[in-house]
Amino acid sequence: MGARGVISDKWSMRVLWACAIGSGISLYFVAVERQAQNRARMLAQNLQAMEEESGDAADA
Template structure:
């Protein structure tokens, strides 16, 4: 018996590498979106803080 398994090594590597590259690209998109959302939330929080200080409201 050959040591090939169900799918030959050549075909499995041909399938595996595009999948790995696709998942890495998807992961990079998800991380970028999370960073953008975090920056947006921080900017909105800073804007709200500046607005509260500007109006003189005391939130203590």
């Protein structure tokens, strides 16, 4: 009867480790996605600023 407890403890630890690893992977992908969004936003802002500068230069 004591062996059943050991087996269930082993499986519960495996489940906990799987959840922890899954959470870590999810956080990694969220960070990568946010970094990509920030990069795209920065490029769009730079492009807009360049267009505004070229528009100002053409007007002058």
